[in-house]
Amino acid sequence: MKQKIRFGVIGTNVITEQFIKAASKCEAFELSAIYSRTKTRGEAFAKTYGVKHVFTDLEELLTSDVVDAMYIASPNALHADQAILCLNHKKHVLCEKPLASNIKEVEAMIEAAKANQVVLMEAMKTTLFPNFKVIKENLHKIGTVRRYFSSFCQYSSRYDAYKAGTVLNAFNKELSNGALVDIGVYTIAPMISLFGMPQEIKASAYLLESGVDGEGTVIFKYPHMQATVMYSKISNSYLPSEIQGEEGSLLMNKINQLDTVTIHYRNGSVEEIAIEQDEDNMIYEVQEFIDLILKDQKESQINSYQFSHDVMKVLDEVRRQIGLVYPADLKDMDKA
Known part of the structure; x- marks a missing residue:
């Protein structure tokens, strides 16, 4: 057994x-x-x-x-x-x-x-999905990568309660929450896994009265490409995420699901490369x-210590730029 x-x-x-x-x-x-x-x-x-x-x-x-x-x-x-x-x-x-x-x-x-x-x-x-491995294995087909774009904007069911005056966990700064760490991370983690750490970061966000970010946009600079991510818990987006190369573009329908992955080549041809994934992903x-x-x-x-460290380093820098400080940031871990 x-x-x-x-x-x-x-x-x-x-x-x-x-x-x-x-x-x-x-x-x-x-x-x-x-x-x-x-x-x-x-x-x-x-x-x-x-x-x-x-x-x-x-x-x-x-x-x-x-x-x-x-x-x-x-x-x-x-x-x-x-x-x-x-x-x-x-x-x-x-x-x-x-x-x-x-x-x-x-x-x-x-x-x-x-x-x-x-x-x-x-x-x-997402970085452990079979289709993320497929993306890595097929990325060379689109030639030199020039842009990574990812959008994950999903109107939170808890936002209605927030607007009615009840601050639930999703919008509670005391619990280290907000749009960036809840869903924005899904746009950033694959980028770091595929392309490593960016050279420069420029972030902007809309902060709610509770102190957390409701939505945000981040632009990243790499040596030979740029990356842009958008995320929101106060509006919806139906845009796919995309990796643009000189020979084609790789489209991902939902960055947190990756159940459809398609390459659109510059010559007009299209290749479906996704494989079937378990619905309980x-x-x-x-x-x-x-x-x-x-x-x-x-x-x-895959989800190594270094990977988690890199992702958190980026999240910290984004929060620094948008002025989002958690109570946890003021805590001394040596005394925790």
Whole structure:
């Protein structure tokens, strides 16, 4: 019988539900424990999935020896402290994107993972999609790349509540939220994975009264190309994302799904290069994470420490330019 990896989950939200649905397709996955701040919510969530271990004290969960790994889907401001606690208890950690609030938290998390010799991986799903690999393998077909453009603008269902006077998590600065880190990161992470770090960054954004960004635009300069990304939680866009080369352009219908990828060549011909992906597309990040544990490898070669560090470095610079400071930025990690 194949070895099972016993998972605990932090967070009883829609993202966690999607994670469990996808992870359940992985042979080595076993859901063993639920952590929730409220017992009632935790028990209700556990009942849905037939889980007997429910905790409202994270330390108690981590010392109970019922889990090997933890999936963290709590608010962004809690990621670092919770992940470091898990890592210090020798538990492998798969942490939702963004990995943390800022670069100093990311560095502290990486340090804890290395010190405890356990896996830490950011759950940036798109870079692990089969179609992202297809993009990498076919990028040469469009010749010298001159422009990367990505748009992810999705009107948030929580924005109506915000306009009515209720500030939910998605627009709460105390929780290190906002459009950039919620969906803007989906436009930036693939760019860094494909082309590395930019030479220059110029960012602008519209800040809401709650203090977070509702939408933004960032222009990046590379030695031989430019990149532009647009993101929003207060309006919709139906534009595809695109990589423009001298011999053609590669179009991606949805940067966070990548289920359609097409090359439009300069001579007028069109090539569909996408392959079929699992509809529960979080399966790829879960399988990557589980494989690392089973193979006793401490770091993903795709969603690597350096990759997460680079992405967060860019997010920090964008926030600096648009004037978005989180309470977490003022926290001393040495005293966390």
